[in-house]
Amino acid sequence: MYSPAIIAEAVVNGLMTGAVYALIALGLTLVYGVLHIINFAHGALLTAAMFAVWLVYEALGLDPYLAILPLTPLFFGLGYAVQRFVIGPASHGNDSNILLVTLGLSIVIENALLAGFRSDTRTLNTDYGFQVVEFGPLLLSKPRLIGFGAAILVTVLLWLLLSRTDTGKAIRAVAKEKFGASLVGIDVAHVYAVTFGLGCACLAVAACLLMPTFYVNPRIGQAFVLVAFTIVVLGGMGSIPGALLGGLFIGFVESLCGLFLGDSLGQIGIFLIFILVLLVRPTGMFGAKA
Amino acid sequence: MLEVQNATKRFGGLVAVNQASLKVEAGSITGLIGPNGAGKTTLFTLISGFEKPSEGGVLFEGEDISSDEPHVRARRGIARTFQIVQPFAGLSVLENIAVGAHLRHAKRSDALARAERVGQRVGLGPELDKSASSLTVAGRKRLELARALATEPKLLLLDEVLAGLNPSEIRDIIPVILAIREEGVTILMIEHVMQAVMNLCEQVYVLAQGRIIAEGPPADVCDDPKVIEAYLGAGAAERLKREKVHA
Amino acid sequence: MTFRDIAPIVVLIALLALVPAFISANTVLNFLVFTLIIALAAQGWNILGGFGGQFSFGHAAFFGTGAYAAALLQVRLGINPWIAFAIGTVAGAAVGWVIGYLSFRSGLRGSYFALVTLAFAEVLRILANAATFTGGAAGVLIKLDVRPGNFQFESRGAFFWIALALVGAVLLLTGWIERSRFGAQLVAVRENEAAAKALGVDTLRVKLGAITISGAVTAAAGGLYAQYFLYVDANIAYGTWISVEAILAPIVGGLGTVFGPLVGAVALHGLGEITKLAAGSVPGIDLMVFGGLLIAAVAFAPAGILGLLRRSARSRGAARNA
Numbered sequence: 071m072y073s074p075a076i077i078a079e080a081v082v083n084g085l086m087t088g089a090v091y092a093l094i095a096l097g098l099t100l101v102y103g104v105l106h107i108i109n110f111a112h113g114a115l116l117t118a119a120m121f122a123v124w125l126v127y128e129a130l131g132l133d134p135y136l137a138i139l140p141l142t143p144l145f146f147g148l149g150y151a152v153q154r155f156v157i158g159p160a161s162h163g164n165d166s167n168i169l170l171v172t173l174g175l176s177i178v179i180e181n182a183l184l185a186g187f188r189s190d191t192r193t194l195n196t197d198y199g200f201q202v203v204e205f206g207p208l209l210l211s212k213p214r215l216i217g218f219g220a221a222i223l224v225t226v227l228l229w230l231l232l233s234r235t236d237t238g239k240a241i242r243a244v245a246k247e248k249f250g251a252s253l254v255g256i257d258v259a260h261v262y263a264v265t266f267g268l269g270c271a272c273l274a275v276a277a278c279l280l281m282p283t284f285y286v287n288p289r290i291g292q293a294f295v296l297v298a299f300t301i302v303v304l305g306g307m308g309s310i311p312g313a314l315l316g317g318l319f320i321g322f323v324e325s326l327c328g329l330f331l332g333d334s335l336g337q338i339g340i341f342l343i344f345i346l347v348l349l350v351r352p353t354g355m356f357g358a359k360a
Numbered sequence: 361m362l363e364v365q366n367a368t369k370r371f372g373g374l375v376a377v378n379q380a381s382l383k384v385e386a387g388s389i390t391g392l393i394g395p396n397g398a399g400k401t402t403l404f405t406l407i408s409g410f411e412k413p414s415e416g417g418v419l420f421e422g423e424d425i426s427s428d429e430p431h432v433r434a435r436r437g438i439a440r441t442f443q444i445v446q447p448f449a450g451l452s453v454l455e456n457i458a459v460g461a462h463l464r465h466a467k468r469s470d471a472l473a474r475a476e477r478v479g480q481r482v483g484l485g486p487e488l489d490k491s492a493s494s495l496t497v498a499g500r501k502r503l504e505l506a507r508a509l510a511t512e513p514k515l516l517l518l519d520e521v522l523a524g525l526n527p528s529e530i531r532d533i534i535p536v537i538l539a540i541r542e543e544g545v546t547i548l549m550i551e552h553v554m555q556a557v558m559n560l561c562e563q564v565y566v567l568a569q570g571r572i573i574a575e576g577p578p579a580d581v582c583d584d585p586k587v588i589e590a591y592l593g594a595g596a597a598e599r600l601k602r603e604k605v606h607a
Numbered sequence: 608m609t610f611r612d613i614a615p616i617v618v619l620i621a622l623l624a625l626v627p628a629f630i631s632a633n634t635v636l637n638f639l640v641f642t643l644i645i646a647l648a649a650q651g652w653n654i655l656g657g658f659g660g661q662f663s664f665g666h667a668a669f670f671g672t673g674a675y676a677a678a679l680l681q682v683r684l685g686i687n688p689w690i691a692f693a694i695g696t697v698a699g700a701a702v703g704w705v706i707g708y709l710s711f712r713s714g715l716r717g718s719y720f721a722l723v724t725l726a727f728a729e730v731l732r733i734l735a736n737a738a739t740f741t742g743g744a745a746g747v748l749i750k751l752d753v754r755p756g757n758f759q760f761e762s763r764g765a766f767f768w769i770a771l772a773l774v775g776a777v778l779l780l781t782g783w784i785e786r787s788r789f790g791a792q793l794v795a796v797r798e799n800e801a802a803a804k805a806l807g808v809d810t811l812r813v814k815l816g817a818i819t820i821s822g823a824v825t826a827a828a829g830g831l832y833a834q835y836f837l838y839v840d841a842n843i844a845y846g847t848w849i850s851v852e853a854i855l856a857p858i859v860g861g862l863g864t865v866f867g868p869l870v871g872a873v874a875l876h877g878l879g880e881i882t883k884l885a886a887g888s889v890p891g892i893d894l895m896v897f898g899g900l901l902i903a904a905v906a907f908a909p910a911g912i913l914g915l916l917r918r919s920a921r922s923r924g925a926a927r928n929a
């Protein structure tokens with residue numbers, strides 16, 4: 071058996087990773103809550119964001135945390151354009167079409183990255199990548215701690231944006247009743263695109279937070295997207311607090327499964343939870359549907 | 361033939377059907393009327409098995425069918441139409457009807473032949489090869505009727521098949537319904553078009569706010585003050601009577 | 608099925624069977640066998656997705672089961688490869704039934720069904736990658752022992768014929784489905800489940816039937832793959848690549864049609880090869896084209912290549928009549 075300190079460290083590490091997972095899931099759940107679509111391209115867009123972080127670091131020497139400033143608006147714009155000019159028009163408003171179009175997008179993005187960057191795995195060599203913070207008996211990775219704080223901060227900001235601003239009101243109106251919203255003069259296609267843009271902006275932030283401790287290759291998004299789906303289903307499709315709780319929970323489960331089952335089997339716990347939740351309660355365990 | 365016993369259906373706090381009982385005699389055309397939102401369609405979903413009653417039960421030919429799935433009830437001989445039409449939009453009219461015909465005919469050719477006959481009967485003959493999504497409202501109502509009929513039911517549940525039709529379309533379809541009954545199919549129909557109810561039904565049940573408030577031959581039921589009030593609001597029966605006296 | 612339904616399928620397969628007589632280049636035959644394997648996997652997907660409207664994103668679960676069963680039964684238990692192949696196909700059907708029973712009984716449909724199938728395939732991939740019985744991450748190698756009784760052949764042409772025969776058999780099966788009560792009910796479920804129920808269709812049974820047949824067909828493709836390449840590992844057998852291939856071909860070729868998956872697989876991989884020739888050895892370039900085609904098909908040609916052909920034939924016919 072493992073000593074309590076090791077288990078405690080695994081739990082805390084899991085929670086820290088979970089917060090970044092939550093951020094990734096946040097984009098997915100937001101898009102689902104408003105557009106009622108499952109965005110299969112979410113993982114590929116995350117990969118693209120991670121490559122963007124790597125690129126600006128290698129080419130311009132821009133620190134990943136500073137890269138948040140240019141990359142977030144960039145990915146917002148990218149997401150806006152993708153929804154407005156590709157997904158929206160191509161899918162003719164039909165759900166299974168949207169599923170297929172986003173699948174097509176993910177194939178295109180992933181393989182464009184493969185063609186551009188080849189399949190090598192790349193990392194950033196920051197001087198703080200391996201720094202640790204002592205926290206009682208625990209040694210915690212500094213960049214992961216930053217990631218944890220920032221992810222929670224972004225979740226709160228997003229929640230404020232949705233509940234306090236006019237844009238947020240329009241988004242929530244469209245989420246509830248798009249026909250009614252269009253009657254009172256809300257441009258539904260615009261709101262859809264803004265929502266998709268916000269989802270991608272979350273990915274950009276998540277990528278910046280991940281890169282100091284993680285690596286990127288063209289297929290990396292696949293691993294994340296399934297985890298993100300699990301979180302979204304677990305937290306209740308469309309629920310922001312659900313995504314946060316779900317993310318922390320999944321980070322926790324993954325870390326413990328990894329500790330007890332080993333790396334190759336570690337992820338299985340997540341998928342079993344995923345299947346079970348889908349089969350038993352597809353509206354999510356944390357209830358609230360936003 | 362059909363007996364609903366004290367059926368209650370709750371959706372959360374809302375009681376859509378409340379202790380409703382009714383009987384449909386074999387070979388009859390029975391009407392079910394009531395104001396909007398009275399629970400008529402919900403009662404149909406209980407009879408056809410799409411929803412299970414919160415309390416009470418449904419007997420068909422003397423057997424308790426309350427726990428049967430919808431397709432089992434269809435096999436027993438209960439066919440329903442949908443108030444909001446539900447065509448198989450990507451299929452042709454003939455193929456739509458053939459799905460119903462397949463219930464009693466395993467072979468494709470038999471089912472298609474049967475579907476064609478049924479289609480002709482309800483007046484969809486010229487439309488058989490068209491896509492179901494190209495039909496007009498009246499056409500879609502006929503398609504609902506045709507598909508249900510193609511299952512060769514003993515009991516036909518018609519949910520407002522006349523709604524949205526113009527008077528001449530209604531005149532066209534009434535003889536079709538009468539002919540179906542002549543062949544021995546029992547009919548229970550929800551209808552708002554009172555003239556049709558008067559012409560077609562021997563027996564009428566009135567549902568209001570989930571309760572059966574009156575039953576009897578159509579002419580009697582229409583004079584029932586309870587029924588008038590259910591449709592026109594409290595005090596309406598009094599008012600009408602006074603107006604009649606003054607006139 | 609009538610003679611008129613069967614004849615085009617038989618003629619097409621007979622014509623294709625002549626190909627090895629004219630082409631003996633290994634690279635071309637390799638390409639053709641691989642394309643036929645993909646077509647077979649896609650034919651399986653099409654039965655459930657095209658006719659039944661249930662979009663699975665995890666057909667790798669069946670492909671992998673067929674592949675691993677074929678490989679492991681002969682390598683570990685010494686069972687004859689032909690029998691192992693047959694058992695693999697049955698195992699695919701069984702996996703299909705189990706996944707179908709669990710998901711359809713819980714009422715999963717649309718995106719939820721897509722997600723749950725994806726998750727099942729991932730679970731199988733992780734298990735196959737970790738278990739020792741399956742050879743773990745190293746995979747399973749089937750020993751080279753070229754004998755027809757051993758499902759291994761001197762010439763690639765023989766493999767081509769076997770793959771073609773399987774594809775032809777599934778064409779006939781799909782043609783039968785299209786003209787049967789089962790098929791009519793399956794399509795009814797796709798178009799409107801509530802209406803199907805009201806007309807006496809046992810929707811759960813019909814969907815289960817479809818996913819079981821679908822699983823068997825795609826598992827057969829997996830078994831063939833294992834037997835052709837004599838190697839299987841978790842990322843090949845249960846990888847998302849095959850789930851995606853199985854979706855792409857029917858949609859590009861013609862969703863819910865008998866010939867759609869075959870047409871789609873040939874068109875996609877033909878185009879993929881051309882792109883690779885044109886663009887040099889840039890990895891992923893063919894898949895980029897596939898993804899683009901998927902989007903284009905959904906946007907502009909919802910009935911796929913066959914739909915486009917039919918439309919242009921009709922307008923040409925109309926022009927002639929005018």
Ligand SMILES: Nc1ncnc2c1ncn2[C@@H]1O[C@H](COP(=O)(O)OP(=O)(O)OP(=O)(O)O)[C@@H](O)[C@H]1O
Binds near residue numbers: 376394398400401402
């Ligand atoms: N699935 C459901 N969930 C919640 N409430 C429902 C559901 N189905 C019906 N209701 C409610 O039950 C009540 C009765 O509805 P129902 O459709 O049975 O009325 P109806 O008599 O058929 O009305 P109409 O004449 O307009 O067709 C309505 O208030 C309706 O909103």
Ligand SMILES: [Mg+2]
Binds near residue numbers: 400402443
């Ligand atoms: Mg109604």
